[in-house]
Amino acid sequence: MQQLIVIEGPTASGKTALSVALAKALNTVVLSADSRQFYKELSIGTAKPGTGEMEGIAHYFIDSHPISSPVSAAQFGSEALDLIEGELASHQKLILVGGSGLFIDALCLGLDPIPTDAAIRETLRKELEEKGLEPLLLELQESDPEFYQQVDKQNPMRILRALEVIRLTNIPFTTWRKNELPKRPFEVIRFVINHPREILYERINQRVDQMMEAGLIAEVKSVSQYRNLTALQTVGYKEVFDYLDGTIDLPTCIEKIKQHTRNYAKRQLTWFKRHPEAIWLDAKPTKELSEEILQIIQQQDFVNLE
Known part of the structure; x- marks a missing residue:
């Protein structure tokens, strides 16, 4: 059976580098389950990986949709499942990476067919x-x-x-x-990167500073006509809109982004704890973490053969 290797973790935990290292080792591709990296217009505020960071590894669901066509978790789950059963069916192992718990669950578990209006x-x-x-x-x-x-x-x-x-x-x-969900045609192995809180918060603060230097304010201005969309009612964008509206000054804007991102990271970790089968790994340099995961996967493959 195909394996979906899930790399979860809060924002700024090092998921991108780890997923690329694993994809290179396993000769496979990466699917992104980040609820904002789908959108072509959003890059800086979403910490979207650039071409250099991808290191030649094919990434799916990065720059895949215009922001004018919002992607729901259910839509992502459906599109990703179609991709896995179609174009990516020949890959024995696939990497799914992201911090959006609902989107990850939409693919790994499926979502109830809940009506909308x-x-x-x-x-x-x-x-x-x-x-x-x-x-x-x-x-x-x-x-x-x-x-x-x-x-x-x-x-x-x-x-x-x-x-x-x-x-x-x-x-x-x-x-x-509580409706029963359909079976998935793949085995899921979940890994969560876990940093000590003070280190994670420092990584978050550094990332926000880097976003500001990279031109986050200009990016937010460029999508201002879409500011009412859900994707822009999120951390890093809504605070800059407040700054552009003149309701807060720039230092306050930056501090609020850092604070709200730290709060978001705590909620992400709470979500990941909903899955007792997930393997929590203490953060290490990418190479060491990749080797640790590859060893666990190898042991899992051996158990499956018995």
């Missing part, structure tokens, strides 16, 4: 803008107390998505999420 979604967005999150949280607590207990209450998109389904179907979101 654009009109309800737009109504909810307006309610959020006009009244804030609190009334929506109260509605969710009343209509689906189980999901209310589980959801990240600082994540408006997750809350709006649940309420969209509840209003559309009059069925709790939790019920939809």
